[in-house]
Amino acid sequence: MVMHERADGAIRERMGRIAGWSAALLLATLQPALSQDLAWSDVDCSASRLAAADGFRCRATQTYSPGGGSPGTYRFYTATATTGEGTTYLYLMEGVDDRSWVRLSRPLTEQLSQSIPLARAATGWSEVRLHAGSGYALFTGESGERCVGFRKAGPDRGAGHAWAILGIRCAPKGQTLGDTDIAAAIESARAK
Incomplete structure (x- = not known):
């Protein structure tokens, strides 16, 4: 009987750790829509981990640990700009140490729609394509x-x-994005 109780306790402990790690993976993909638990601050773009050109407004969270048995630590950054050439919104999710990673488990269009204000009311999504x-x-x-x-x-x-x-x-509004514009947008989005 004692052996079964110990085994059950060990299993419960492992299940708790797995649940904690699963929660950490989920929280690693938290989006600004859930940022009420995160403190966002304006930062100088030179201090951001996003490579942002002049004219961008940059923001960042504090370092965030989701808890629940997860050893992970994360930080989130945004960079936005509106110019005569259009609007750009970048969102970086970063694991800040080797025990922290970002898992991309949701479909692209769903993740964009739930994460970025410009995509929340989007319509007419194309098929997902690849570039680089x-x-x-x-x-x-x-x-x-x-x-x-x-x-x-x-x-x-x-x-x-x-x-x-x-x-x-x-x-x-009234203009389109060409293949060169699309490639440039993707290629210029970089973490420093």
Whole structure:
């Protein structure tokens, strides 16, 4: 009887750790929509882990540990800009140490729609395509602008990636994005 109780206790402990790690993986893909638990602050773009050109507004969270038995620690960054060439929104999810990784388990269009304000009311999503290893899809924004949304994974780490960038690039209303615009948007989205 004592052996069964010990075995049951060990199984419960392992299940608790697995549940904690699963929760950490889920929380690693938390989006700004869930940011009420995260404190977002404006930061100088030179201090951001996102490579952002002049004219961008950058924000970052504090270092975040989801708890629940997870050893992971994460930080999130955004960079946004609206110019005569359109609107760009970048969102970086980063595991800040070797015990932290970002898992991309949701479909691209779902993750973009739930993560980035510009994609929440999107319509007319295209099939997902690939450019330089990054998935992307075209869509129409809430105000009728033509946009591309993409997801770019960083180097492999643990059961996922060291970081991932979600991005949106929208042309000014009445204009379209060409293949060169799409490639440039994806290629310029980088972690420093």
